[in-house]
Amino acid sequence: MINFFNVSCTFGKDAGVRDINLSINEGEFVFITGPSGAGKSTILRLIYLELFPEKGKVVIRNFDSAKVRMNEIPYLRRRVGMIFQDFRLLDDRNVYENVALSLYVSHYKTREIRSRVYNILNQVGLGHRIYYRPHELSGGEQQRVAIARALVKEPVVLLADEPTGNLDPRVANDLLSLLIKINQQGTAVIVATHNYALISRVPSARLIQMNEGSISGVT
């Protein structure tokens, strides 16, 4: 589903990735780990085409980084869910509106938006927080909203960039349980993290270790 062919993408002296070859299948659970600056986030950013390879190419289903036109990128991102360490929720709107945004941009009808948003918020355990603003929620709840926003459009893959970085261990564990559940429902999950406690909780997941922009090991 996702293939990296000899991908290099650097910025600055050390940051970025070099000569990456990688293949991720449908429904897989993958951890990308390594120290800060190892290139974990770069891999994710290459998948949703926020960055483009300097060398090689990334192919995500039928989107090829070497051929894709700029106006096609939104259609790729509608198939890729993303969550970040800082949640990136919009404070000027409530939980419902934050999640619904994903569907409005994809031109869904109001009735379908309403049904999908209520459904996904119930799934992530936030059915009772629909009209809350992000700043009125805890860190764990905010990350759940971000997950709901990413999942409501039924993506083929969920990318999580240090999703537990701002959460305490108990909340981080709950969140991981949610990611496992999502994966079991068929969505591929790729988590970039240096939290080894988290990794050890999903023994079936593939672990890609990065170091200085290269893949140093796959287990």
Add this chain to the structure above:
Amino acid sequence: MTVFWFLIKEGFRGLIRSNYAGAFSIIIIAISLIFIGVGYIAARDTLVMVDHIRAQYDINVFLRQGTDQPVIDQLAERLKGNPAVTEVVYVSSDSAAKLFKQEFGQDIFDILEYNPLPPAFTLRLKPAYRNLPSVEAIARQVNTEDIVDEVKYRKNFLLLLEKYQRLIFASVVTIFSLLTILSVILAGNSIKMTIFSRRDVILTMKHVGATNTFVRAPFLIEGTLEGLVGALLAGLTIWVSFHFLNTYFQTIFQYKALASYRFYGGLAGLGSMIGLIGSMRAIRKFLI
């Protein structure tokens, strides 16, 4: 329709959220529109005044003394047939003498013992012909008639009118264009500030798969609304000012400032356009 209403709602939300930067854009647009609007009214009324003066403009055709009346009547008919002429007024020698007495209080016969005033025609021209080239052409044509002794018209007066008319027109166009461009730039810059303060919204929209058109639309709606609110402020200021002017100073200046609904509509249209273009320029750099 869902998306349409969503974008409209986002535009209004943006306007409400824009705070000081939005207020600044609105004020800039309002000030520019006040200058543009008042400048337009002043220029329009000056041009109306010039046209009014021009409407009084006429050509005097003096005939040879002793010309027979039937020949004069024939010329009058020919002049009436001229497409440039709207009115032909005949002033006989006797009528001219009466006019002289009315104006100067003395009988011409008492001064000279004879009437030297020739019979004459006063020609009024259609508005399209009240300009120097047309007047000169008509004068030349009329001068070829045998019974015409002299054709007189105020050349310098016409020259002056045309010069001022051109000057007013050029000034209005220049000031109008400069102010419009200036307000587009200034409003655009402050809209850019509001967009910058909401780059999180742009980033999030792009992350969840919004196209550039989708991201752009609420900001364009917001810019247009800011322009419209600016126009509303400008219109209100102009209306109140004119009302004040007409109430307290009309008799002193002998002038009544009037603005039609079309003028206010135009102001709203121009304000919206300034806001729209300003926001189009501003959003461009955030969509790379």
